[in-house]
Amino acid sequence: MTRETSSELIARARNAIPGGVNSPVRAFGGVGGDPIFFSRGEGAYLEDVDGNRYIDYVASWGPMLFGHADEQVVNAVVAQAKRGLGFGAPTEAETLLAEKVIECVPSIDKVRMVSSGTEATMSAIRLARGFTGRDLLVKFAGCYHGHSDSLLVKAGSGVLTLGIPGSPGVPAAIAELTLTLPFNDVEALKALFAKQAGRIAAVIVEPVAGNMGCIPPQPGFLEALREVTEKDGAVLIFDEVMSGFRVARGGAQERFGVTPDLTTLGKIIGGGLPVGAFGGRADIMAHVAPEGGVYQAGTLSGNPLAVAAGLAMLERLDTSVYAQIDSATQTLIDGLAERARAAGHRVCTNNVCGMFSLFFDADEVSNYDHVANTNAEKFSRFFHAMLDQGVYLAPSAFEAGFVSTAHTEDVIKTTLDAAERVFSEL
Numbered sequence: 001m002t003r004e005t006s007s008e009l010i011a012r013a014r015n016a017i018p019g020g021v022n023s024p025v026r027a028f029g030g031v032g033g034d035p036i037f038f039s040r041g042e043g044a045y046l047e048d049v050d051g052n053r054y055i056d057y058v059a060s061w062g063p064m065l066f067g068h069a070d071e072q073v074v075n076a077v078v079a080q081a082k083r084g085l086g087f088g089a090p091t092e093a094e095t096l097l098a099e100k101v102i103e104c105v106p107s108i109d110k111v112r113m114v115s116s117g118t119e120a121t122m123s124a125i126r127l128a129r130g131f132t133g134r135d136l137l138v139k140f141a142g143c144y145h146g147h148s149d150s151l152l153v154k155a156g157s158g159v160l161t162l163g164i165p166g167s168p169g170v171p172a173a174i175a176e177l178t179l180t181l182p183f184n185d186v187e188a189l190k191a192l193f194a195k196q197a198g199r200i201a202a203v204i205v206e207p208v209a210g211n212m213g214c215i216p217p218q219p220g221f222l223e224a225l226r227e228v229t230e231k232d233g234a235v236l237i238f239d240e241v242m243s244g245f246r247v248a249r250g251g252a253q254e255r256f257g258v259t260p261d262l263t264t265l266g267k268i269i270g271g272g273l274p275v276g277a278f279g280g281r282a283d284i285m286a287h288v289a290p291e292g293g294v295y296q297a298g299t300l301s302g303n304p305l306a307v308a309a310g311l312a313m314l315e316r317l318d319t320s321v322y323a324q325i326d327s328a329t330q331t332l333i334d335g336l337a338e339r340a341r342a343a344g345h346r347v348c349t350n351n352v353c354g355m356f357s358l359f360f361d362a363d364e365v366s367n368y369d370h371v372a373n374t375n376a377e378k379f380s381r382f383f384h385a386m387l388d389q390g391v392y393l394a395p396s397a398f399e400a401g402f403v404s405t406a407h408t409e410d411v412i413k414t415t416l417d418a419a420e421r422v423f424s425e426l
């Protein structure tokens with residue numbers, strides 16, 4: 001399998017774009033080698049500029065719940081494009097999408113659309129601070145909530161892949177307001193709240209962590225978050241940009257039965273176009289401008305194309321979608337673990353409906369420290385060998401994989417056959 005054109009294109013891109021990419025993990029820094037340039041996607045498959053085909057488990061980092069170029073989503077976008085790309089004024093479809101979100105996620109009374117997950121979380125924490133009149137923010141090590149200043153502290157995703165603790169350019173005065181705890185650690189949470197009682201504006205968490213690989217919440221963790229924040233008057237924000245509409249129609253809060261005050265959404269809600277949203281309790285959302293004083297705005301917010309794509313996606317979510325994806329993911333991850341162990345590799349697997357991770361040289365992975373101690377070098381070799389077998393995984397040991405409805409039994413079987421060959425030579 002040659003990828004000469006991709007290599008030529010990245011060399012050229014590096015002269016015009018920092019690192020040749022518009023988002024760091026895409027540069028393959030975590031696994032080495034040149035990134036692949038894709039020319040098209042269809043269902044579970046991607047095709048690169050050299051004509052190679054791959055089974056795709058990145059799914060544009062989550063949004064492609066029904067696979068690439070899904071007909072209904074594409075048709076909805078094309079139909080809207082012919083009627084205009086955007087007006088910077090209200091459209092009926094925005095209300096339809098908001099109503100759909102409220103129906104899917106019962107903790108959301110009102111929702112504001114934005115253009116990315118980063119904007120959603122940034123706006124949600126400003127809202128929580130405006131609502132509580134407090135400044136401190138609590139997040140968990142390895143959780144990624146976009147790249148705004150307050151949230152780029154011990155973050156996951158590319159920050160973890162590049163092995164950097166934070167980012168130059170984030171003023172210390174801002175970073176100091178963000179307190180970090182280990183994921184899944186109830187005792188540390190209680191201790192922090194005892195020390196900072198009445199000073200914490202919000203706790204933000206990925207209820208299923210997905211940016212340090214997939215890490216499910218341990219029993220009692222989300223419940224403790226709810227209890228502690230409620231008692232202290234802090235706002236509980238579930239960042240469901242990744243888990244929303246992915247681990248259940250109503251997100252992780254439905255799957256684990258814990259209700260946050262605010263929820264941030266992204267990825268699937270835009271059907272593959274650039275979208276985010278934040279919403280929650282009516283009394284908190286009433287503080288958002290122009291109803292309230294917490295300012296938040298966007299030229300392209302509620303963009304008609306993005307809203308059309310999101311609606312086309314959300315209208316089709318029912319329990320059968322999740323049953324299918326859950327079962328396909330289980331077959332995949334069980335099959336990978338079985339084949340890896342049969343070939344003598346020590347692996348740990350995590351999965352929650354449509355999100356999955358395979359870690360090398362680990363027995364349990366339930367927080368950032370565990371992830372950091374897995375064998376990323378071995379993952380890189382696994383990644384490249386799978387690529388040569390026509391399977392495209394996330395180019396980092398610290399990113400989750402995603403399964404769509406287009407990943408049929410045949411597609412999963414082809415993947416497992418490839419993995420069996422790879423494990424035997426790894």
Ligand SMILES: *Cc1c(COP(=O)(O)O)cnc(C)c1O
Pocket residue numbers: 115116117118119121144145146147206210211239240241242243266267275276
């Ligand atoms: C992807 C992601 C974000 C950031 O969303 P962008 O659209 O990339 O800005 C925030 N939070 C979580 C949990 C994410 O997975």
